Amino acid sequence: MEKRTYQPDLGVGKKTKVRWVVAAMMWAAIAINYIDRAVLSAAAPFISEDFHINEAQMGILLSGFFWSYALLQVPAGWAADKFGQKKTLGFAVIWWSAATAVTGLAAGFKSMLTFRVALGVGEAAAYPSNAGISAKWFPKKERGTVAGIFDSGSKFGGAIATPLIVVLIAWVGWKMTFVLIGLLGIIWGVIWLFFFKDNPADHKRVNKAELEYIRDGQSEAELADKTMPMKWYQLLKYRNIWAMCIGFFMINYNSYFFITWLPSYLVDERGMNLLELGIFASLPLLSAMVVEVIAGWASDKVHASGKLSLTATRKLFLIIGLLMAACIGLAAFADSAVLAIVLLCIAKSGTTVAASQVWALPADVAPKNMTSVVAGMQNTVSNMGGVVGPIITGFIVAATGSFVPALLFSAALIIIGILNYLFLLGDVKRIEAA
Incomplete structure (x- = not known):
């Protein structure tokens, strides 16, 4: 009943x-x-x-x-x-x-x-x-x-x-x-x-x-x-799980720059004082917050229109977001602090355009009753990017005396993320246990 x-x-x-x-x-x-x-x-x-x-x-x-x-x-x-x-x-x-x-x-x-x-x-x-x-x-x-x-x-x-x-x-x-x-x-x-x-x-x-x-x-x-149809580790047999984990690692590596090294970058590389830092350091996060909600809504509208499949919709917004995120590399060569901030706002907003799809994917691909498990797996790997990102950035800056190589390295990882979602991520559909 x-x-x-x-x-x-x-x-x-x-x-x-x-x-x-x-x-x-x-x-x-x-x-x-x-x-x-x-x-x-x-x-x-x-x-x-x-x-x-x-x-x-x-x-x-x-x-x-x-x-x-x-x-x-x-x-x-x-x-x-x-x-x-x-x-x-x-x-x-x-x-x-x-x-x-x-x-x-x-x-x-x-x-x-x-x-x-x-x-x-x-x-x-x-x-x-x-x-x-x-x-x-x-x-x-x-x-x-x-x-x-x-x-x-x-x-x-x-x-x-x-x-x-x-x-x-x-x-x-x-x-x-x-x-x-x-x-x-x-x-x-x-x-x-x-x-x-x-x-x-x-x-x-x-x-x-x-x-x-x-x-x-x-x-x-x-x-x-x-009932869960399989053990969590059996999910590692599926390419989409690997693609979700690898892609989110690249996104989070970049995201953690904005909550760890951004203040130091703005002060040491761009010469901002504390007042300017207080104003500008929050702009990438605030702009990203608004853009992410719009991106999630827009992706649903595109899919609902019937013009693109779910797979094409997810990949389109992932790639658009990561292309925006690659602007972190352009910020390294900006002539002024204001232009650098604009490019960093675009870059951070790009990571959230991608994130709006990243957090929709577990519900799209997870086997029945395993959505939270799949989300946990991709977030485990993504947080490794959050752990090693600030460390690698610190070593690069210490070795070179500049943030430019560190930002270029971050952009290179974004390119890998784009290739990952283009070619490793397959059809976005529920995994059915054998």
């Missing part, structure tokens, strides 16, 4: 829009995710002074987050598919927010490192869970849009984090800042657990018209089957 909770008559002819409330909460979860991981960076000078932490120790603290975050992407994705995104994402946000809050109670280097690793444990579930929610709550014709929406939260969080945290530190001190930022996520988690349902059919505010639109031909019986 079909399990269906009671729904009031909300109008069968006109669709309700509960799915977009869900999308807004997905966006907020990613924004909070990035704000929480940025608190330590902004508070680092004050923490170093209070606990007598040297640069090497601070480097370990800043990287400690990635130890657990990158390694737990696949387990987090498996948990989301196995136990549902409601529980997994809800408890993950509460976990990482609690880890953020208690960091304000740290007594020194060791306890702070413990809390930082705990932060990564919780945050690992964010993107895999959101990819799984996209598959359950949105039809194929809207997945580019919702991917662009929720991933744009990372740019908003990254752009607003530093000024917000600096103001809070000046107001209440760095310890209480951790507590207040942590409370924000805990409030979100409680609301999520009360509001969200893994199955749209169980949500009392979703009417019949919206439910049929979301299902897009899927039956209740199909949705009720939670």
Whole structure:
């Protein structure tokens, strides 16, 4: 018998829009995710002074987050598919927010490192869970849009984090800042657990018209089957999985330049003062946030028009985005700081045009009930790009005394990413287990 909770008559002819409330909460979860991981960076000078932490120790603290975050992407994705995104994402946000809050109670280097690793444990579930929610709550014709929406939260969080945290530190001190930022996520988690349902059919505010639109031909019986058709490592037999992982590595290598080395580049290479830095450093992230949502929406419109297949649509926007991202190499030769910023805004926006498709792909290609697992796999590899990118850039700058070779190397990786999506990524369709 079909399990269906009671729904009031909300109008069968006109669709309700509960799915977009869900999308807004997905966006907020990613924004909070990035704000929480940025608190330590902004508070680092004050923490170093209070606990007598040297640069090497601070480097370990800043990287400690990635130890657990990158390694737990696949387990987090498996948990989301196995136990549902409601529980997994809800408890993950509460976990990482609690880890953020208690960091304000740290007594020194060791306890702070413990809390930082705990932060990564919780945050690992964010993107895999959101990819799984996209598959359950949105039809194929809207997945580019919702991917662009929720991933744009990372740019908003990254752009607003530093000024917000600096103001809070000046107001209440760095310890209480951790507590207040942590409370924000805990409030979100409680609301999520009360509001969200893994199955749209169980949500009392979703009417019949919206439910049929979301299902897009899927039956209740199909949705009720939670069996995973294969082990996660068996996915490595498929070329599309490799293409998704390799391509996202190249994108993330470039993306992390904007949240690690960009301030140093603008000051050391372009001669900006602190006031100019505060104004210009956030522009690439803010422009990228807007462009990503537009790109996701536009890709859905192109596919819905029937002029291009899903495969052609995804590849078109991936290539357009990466061609824009290659402007990071042109920025190296810009005559002025303003032109360099314009080119960097185009480059960062390009990575997000591509990202709007990257985060739609898991729902497109994953075997049944494995969307979050596939998302976790590609995010594991992509975060390796985030780990090694800042290190390689640092070594290149140290060896050459200039950012020019580092930016050109980043552009070269983008070219590899273009070739990867053109030739290694095959037809964008669900993987069917043998």
